[in-house]
Amino acid sequence: MLRPVSFACAVLAIAGCSQFASLEERQQAQALWVSQQQVVAQYSDWDMHSRAFIKFEGGAYNISFRWQRDPDSFMLLLEAPFGQGVFRIESEPGEPYRLKLPDGRIFENLSAEALLEDVIGWSLPIGGLDYWIRGMPRPGSDYSHRVRTDGRTRSIKQDQWDISYLDYFEQQEDSRLPRKIELANDTITVRLVVERWQPAKQGASGSDLFPEFN
Numbered sequence: 001m002l003r004p005v006s007f008a009c010a011v012l013a014i015a016g017c018s019q020f021a022s023l024e025e026r027q028q029a030q031a032l033w034v035s036q037q038q039v040v041a042q043y044s045d046w047d048m049h050s051r052a053f054i055k056f057e058g059g060a061y062n063i064s065f066r067w068q069r070d071p072d073s074f075m076l077l078l079e080a081p082f083g084q085g086v087f088r089i090e091s092e093p094g095e096p097y098r099l100k101l102p103d104g105r106i107f108e109n110l111s112a113e114a115l116l117e118d119v120i121g122w123s124l125p126i127g128g129l130d131y132w133i134r135g136m137p138r139p140g141s142d143y144s145h146r147v148r149t150d151g152r153t154r155s156i157k158q159d160q161w162d163i164s165y166l167d168y169f170e171q172q173e174d175s176r177l178p179r180k181i182e183l184a185n186d187t188i189t190v191r192l193v194v195e196r197w198q199p200a201k202q203g204a205s206g207s208d209l210f211p212e213f214n
Contacts, residue, residue: 036151037135039176040134040136040177045069047068047197047198048197049194052192055190067133076089089115097115123188132183152165152168181194
């Protein structure tokens with residue numbers, strides 16, 4: 001669950017944001033943020049369709065992926081660059097992550113990040129992304145953050161990543177969820193566009209990944 005945020009931390013987190021005209025507005029924005037964090041923390045399962053632009057020293061790729069998550073399973077379908085097919089990463093509680101390549105080969109590792117790095121040469125911060133995708137800091141690790149006047153997250157700095165929230169969904173039922181996110185560290189930048197959130201469902205396959213995008 002979320003760690004308590006002290007008043008002093010809250011003021012430091014949003015100090016310097018020119019859009020906050022008074023201390024009272026800063027306090028109000030932080031209170032809204034804490035309230036919204038409690039709500040998005042309850043979003044524990046999803047079937048998310050996304051596109052991403054990934055840039056690093058070795059190249060730059062546009063990819064698409066579908067991420068299905070619930071408390072009992074994890075499944076991520078990643079489009080391979082240059083039409084090489086779809087990588088499938090999956091895991092169950094207490095089990096290592098398994099990466100299945102388009103040619104059928106399977107690799108395993110206790111770390112999803114290390115698995116991607118070892119097999120395809122670049123990685124995503126999946127452990128943090130599990131929370132950052134919802135506009136939340138990852139529990140158990142120091143962070144700083146900035147908030148918008150409506151209480152939604154503007155940015156998070158955590159685990160040597162800078163996460164900027166560029167846009168949110170505006171539909172009432174999804175308005176707390178980010179739509180465009182940029183993640184950057186010293187070696188890689190990831191710009192993520194979420195096409196759609198929906199409740200998790202079973203039976204996703206590689207062929208499901210692209211036709212359902214808008």
